[in-house]
Amino acid sequence: MSLTPMLVARASEEGFVPPGPGDFNLPPIGGGSTFDFLGQEMYAGVTKPMLQLVLGAALVFVFFRVASAKRSMVPGRLQYVGEAGYGFVRNSLGRDIIGSKDFMRYVPYLFALFFFVLINNAFGSLPFFQFPTFSRSGMVYGLVLISWLVYNIAGIKAQGGLLAYLKHTTVPPGVTGPMLALLIPLEFFSNILVRPLTLALRLFANLFAGHLLLILFALGGEYLLVHGAGLVKPVGVVAWLMFVLIAFLEVLVQFLQAYVFVLLNALYISQAIAEEH
Numbered sequence: 001m002s003l004t005p006m007l008v009a010r011a012s013e014e015g016f017v018p019p020g021p022g023d024f025n026l027p028p029i030g031g032g033s034t035f036d037f038l039g040q041e042m043y044a045g046v047t048k049p050m051l052q053l054v055l056g057a058a059l060v061f062v063f064f065r066v067a068s069a070k071r072s073m074v075p076g077r078l079q080y081v082g083e084a085g086y087g088f089v090r091n092s093l094g095r096d097i098i099g100s101k102d103f104m105r106y107v108p109y110l111f112a113l114f115f116f117v118l119i120n121n122a123f124g125s126l127p128f129f130q131f132p133t134f135s136r137s138g139m140v141y142g143l144v145l146i147s148w149l150v151y152n153i154a155g156i157k158a159q160g161g162l163l164a165y166l167k168h169t170t171v172p173p174g175v176t177g178p179m180l181a182l183l184i185p186l187e188f189f190s191n192i193l194v195r196p197l198t199l200a201l202r203l204f205a206n207l208f209a210g211h212l213l214l215i216l217f218a219l220g221g222e223y224l225l226v227h228g229a230g231l232v233k234p235v236g237v238v239a240w241l242m243f244v245l246i247a248f249l250e251v252l253v254q255f256l257q258a259y260v261f262v263l264l265n266a267l268y269i270s271q272a273i274a275e276e277h
Contacts, residue, residue, distance in 0.1 A: 016223045019215040024135055024208065052133045056119040060112065089114050089262070097266035098273075102158075106269055109150060114262040117143070117203070121254035124211055125247065132254070135207040137200070144200040147265050152192075155272025165272070195268065203261050210250045217243035 028045025067082030075083060089111045094103040117134070124132030134140045152165070159165040170187040171180065217239045224236030 016220065016227075019212055019219065023215060024211075026131070048131060049133045049136050049139055052120060052123050052129065052131070053139065056116055056123070056133065059119055060115045064115075085115065086111060093259075093262050093266050097263065098270045102273055106150075106154070106266070110262055110266055113147075113265060114258055117261055118255065118258040121207060121258055122251075124207065124254060125251055132207040132211055134203050135211050137204045137208075140200045140204040144196045147199065147268070148196040151265065151268040151272045154269050158273035168274075169272070199261070199264055202264075203257055206253055206257050210246070210253055213246050214243060214250065217246060 026048050028047050029051070030045070063078075064082050064085075067078040070076075071079060090103075090107050093110050093114065094107045097103075098106060120133035120139075123129040124135070134143070155169065156162050156165045159168045166188075169191050170184045172183055172187065175183060221236045221239030221243060224232055224239060
């Protein structure tokens with residue numbers, strides 16, 4: 001949906017050029033320097049996704065601050081929406097996953113994380129923005145680093161120290177003998193090293209692929225309608241219809257990816273602080 005004049009002009013002047021990862025490398029606002037990274041030109045400066053991160057955090061804070069400013073027994077619309085959002089995260093992503101004993105201390109983090117990811121995903125469908133913030137992998141890895149620190153620190157505190165936590169995380173219960181020499185490195189690799197990477201890739205890849213499809217069908221349909229001849233033009237109409245359908249599907253994906261991302265965070269916290277492995 002990021003139909004910039006540059007992309008449309010590129011399609012009309014050079015023939016149809018399919019979109020690719022370079023279309024997600026947005027130039028810095030107000031100009032900036034460039035540098036080469038693995039053969040691809042990269043920009044240095046403040047970019048649109050950076051501003052969207054700040055704006056997303058501000059929108060979440062302001063909305064829930066306003067929604068909770070004048071609380072009453074009979075809630076107004078804003079208070080009702082705020083309480084419903086909080087209750088959804090508290091119950092389905094906090095209590096049901098982490099457990100009723102320890103979940104409340106993690107609810108503020110899960111609550112802020114869910115709506116922060118959700119609004120940044122929704123930027124991909126909102127007019128003017130039309131770019132999902134987390135379709136840039138660097139943004140996701142920064143967020144996942146925070147999550148990695150949260151659930152590992154929670155586990156270290158709950159298990160009584162780093163060594164106890166590593167034992168809890170890497171030693172499968174009931175396994176003894178030579179098998180431990182094989183399983184402990186695998187468990188460490190899977191739970192400590194690979195888990196944050198898969199968490200990041202799941203969010204990034206879904207948003208990246210969805211937005212890439214939107215650009216493809218939008219530009220492809222435009223090119224076929226404008227430059228196609230004969231029976232090719234109706235294919236452009238079909239491409240535009242696919243664009244509309246995928247745009248609606250993306251709204252659902254944006255919500256589901258925010259939900260799954262926070263659900264997995266809650267699950268990792270639950271596993272880290274569990275009394276039994």
